[in-house]
């Protein structure tokens with residue numbers, strides 16, 4: 677399994693800042709609508725933490741967590757969070773550090789297409805969510821669609837799949853998968 681190295685992580689941080697703001701704002705708006713005051717949210721494959729910092733500004737009441745396979749990404753995420761409280765850890769989605777049934781909302785953006793074992797990942801995501809908790813996965817349209825739907829059906833029962841159109845983007849390139857624990 678390859679992980680984002682130091683230069684690759686810094687390069688991704690720069691590109692994400694320039695190009696992905698509308699995606700992070702859209703996801704933060706979805707989470708805002710779907711979460712109660714003080715809810716616990718984890719961002720899986722948080723990378724440079726841009727979604728978490730967008731969310732921290734919009735909803736300072738949320739208890740934020742983020743994990744990523746790359747220690748370089750986690751270091752950058754700490755910097756980008758700029759003092760906003762968040763629990764960040766180096767971890768694999770297939771072996772999460774969170775105790776059972778402790779998370780209200782799990783989210784992931786543009787990371788699922790890199791996960792080596794979708795079965796192990798979705799089993800872990802189901803384990804850490806409270807009963808009734810929500811998982812949303814945003815990734816490139818057509819990236820492993822059938823495989824992630826199958827894995828989510830196995831561990832969550834059903835999955836809702838929706839194409840996401842971002843403002844100013846002429847083509848819808850993102851799919852959102854949503855499941856309830």
Ligand SMILES: C[S@@+](CC[C@H](N)C(=O)[O-])C[C@H]1O[C@@H](n2cnc3c(N)ncnc32)[C@H](O)[C@@H]1O
Nearest residue numbers: 721722723744745746749768769785786787790
């Ligand atoms: C393209 S970046 C997306 C980062 C961020 N979510 C975003 O939307 O900007 C993909 C991230 O997923 C992480 N990743 C890949 N495989 C992973 C795994 N098995 N467990 C945890 N994180 C993983 C990578 O290290 C990388 O930071």
